[in-house]
Amino acid sequence: MIEGIGVFDVLVVSTAMFFIGIYGFLVRKNLITILMSIELVLNSVNINFVVFNKYLYPDLLQGYMFALFAIGIAAAEAAVAIAIILNVFRKMKGIDVEHVDTMKY
């Protein structure tokens, strides 16, 4: 609980962060920068869980646990995504999204 800061103020920050991530996801072409945008989105969702836990149900631990597990899953996801990106780079000689259209047709 932060002195003088309500739940809405923190939610504004996390919402802005979420939609900045969405913007980056739509605009970027490089696969690694797209992955970074996804990390931003995941991180803002984590902030939401933590804040709801702290402000609305301070005697419980659900949001805390969910944030912990989400961090673990984000780590696994980043590892697999980077392995795939390296493989794409080796095969297609580039990691822009237009290189990865082999399975499109």
Place this chain on the structure above:
Amino acid sequence: MEKFIFYFISAIILVFSVLTVTSRKILRAAVYLLFVLMATAGLYFMLNYNFLAAVQLTVYSGGIVVLIVFAVLLTAHMEHKLEAPSMMKSIFAGLVAVLGAGVTLFALNSFPFKEGVIIEAPYDVEAVGLKMLSYGENGYVLPFEVISILLLAAIIGAIIVAKKSVNND
């Protein structure tokens, strides 16, 4: 005082988030992402969730950012600049982001949050650890075990995918 620290952290988060998605040098974008994640850990510290902040610092800004930086160094040249997105595309994406944020903030603003009574004994590492390994009411031993298997599968999968294949070309 705490209010100003919160505003400072929020400003760091917002400014560096924008820089992460707009910077045209990819390694710099990764470093800006690191700043965002560390400021988020600062937010968790302010909320008195110390263990979660430590996990955020080690796993996110320690592990994931290092992985991303490694991937950047393996795939891009240092002085390579990403091409700027086309005008049409960035206007469209900006419109989507602003509209989405507007709708979400409107919904959040009109929802009556009922704040709970704050108990000023923060859950620390002991409570979290006991909860995580308890199999009684509200215990988390099943997700804990499932996520350990998920991490194992992710490690093996990442190795299999990333290693050079011997037989084809």
